[in-house]
Amino acid sequence: EDKVVQSPLSLVVHEGDTVTLNCSYEVTNFRSLLWYKQEKKAPTFLFMLTSSGIEKKSGRLSSILDKKELFSILNITATQTGDSAVYLCAVEKWGSSNTGKLIFGQGTTLQVKP
Amino acid sequence: DVKVTQSSRYLVKRTGEKVFLECVQDMDHENMFWYRQDPGLGLRLIYFSYDVKMKEKGDIPEGYSVSREKKERFSLILESASTNQTSMYLCASSLADTPSSPQHFGDGTRLSIL
Numbered sequence: 001e002d003k004v005v006q007s008p009l010s011l012v013v014h015e016g017d018t019v020t021l022n023c024s025y026e027v028t029n030f031r032s033l034l035w036y037k038q039e040k041k042a043p044t045f046l047f048m049l050t051s052s053g054i055e056k057k058s059g060r061l062s063s064i065l066d067k068k069e070l071f072s073i074l075n076i077t078a079t080q081t082g083d084s085a086v087y088l089c090a091v092e093k094w095g096s097s098n099t100g101k102l103i104f105g106q107g108t109t110l111q112v113k114p
Numbered sequence: 115d116v117k118v119t120q121s122s123r124y125l126v127k128r129t130g131e132k133v134f135l136e137c138v139q140d141m142d143h144e145n146m147f148w149y150r151q152d153p154g155l156g157l158r159l160i161y162f163s164y165d166v167k168m169k170e171k172g173d174i175p176e177g178y179s180v181s182r183e184k185k186e187r188f189s190l191i192l193e194s195a196s197t198n199q200t201s202m203y204l205c206a207s208s209l210a211d212t213p214s215s216p217q218h219f220g221d222g223t224r225l226s227i228l
Contacts (some may be wrong), residue, residue: 040176041221045216048216099145099164104156106155
C-alpha cells in the first residue's frame with residue numbers, strides 16, 4: 001500500500017530558528033514529490049521535485065529529494081511568524097489514465113513564536 | 115495566477131440530503147480533483163477527471179459521485195449525506211502534463227452534516 005509519512009507532526013520554534021521537515025515515502029510508479037503550505041485556506045504550492053540531489057530554493061525555503069533512500073526534506077531558515085502553517089508533502093504517482101495522482105502525508109504543523 | 119473557486123466556504127446540510135459541491139477553474143486545466151481533508155488522515159482523493167465527461171475513482175469514492183459537463187467545472191455530489199461525510203472538501207486542478215504540472219487548490223468547503 002502506498003504511504004507518505006511526515007515528521008515531526010508538530011513543531012514549535014522561535015523566530016530566527018532554522019527548521020527541517022521530513023517526508024518519507026513508499027509509493028509505486030513515482031512521478032514527483034511536492035511540498036505545499038497550508039494556512040487557513042487553500043494549500044499553496046511550494047516545490048515540485050523529480051530528480052535526486054538537486055536542491056530547489058525559494059527565498060528562505062529549500063528542498064531536496066533522495067530517490068534512493070525515498071525521502072525529502074524541506075528547510076526553512078531564519079523562520080518568521082508568517083511561516084506558521086501546516087506543511088504538506090505529497091507524492092505524485094502515475095495513474096491508469098496517465099494522470100498524476102497525489103498521495104499526501106499527514107502534514108507537519110509548524111508554529112513560529114515571536 | 116491560477117484561480118480555483120469553490121462555491122461555498124461553509125455548508126450545513128441534514129442527513130439524507132443530496133448535496134452538491136461546485137468547483138470552477140479559470141486556467142483551462144484538463145485535470146480536476148476532489149479531496150477531503152480530515153485531522154490525522156491528511157488529504158485523501160475522492161474522484162478526479164482528466165477530460166470533460168471523463169472521471170476516475172480515487173481512494174475513497176464510496177458515497178460520492180462527480181460530474182464534469184464543462185471543462186472548467188467539476189461537481190462533487192453526495193447522493194445521500196451521512197454524518198461521516200462531515201469534512202473539509204478541497205478541489206484542485208492541473209494541466210495535462212509532460213512534464214508534471216502541480217495541482218492548484220481552491221480554498222475549500224467546510225461541510226457539516228447534521
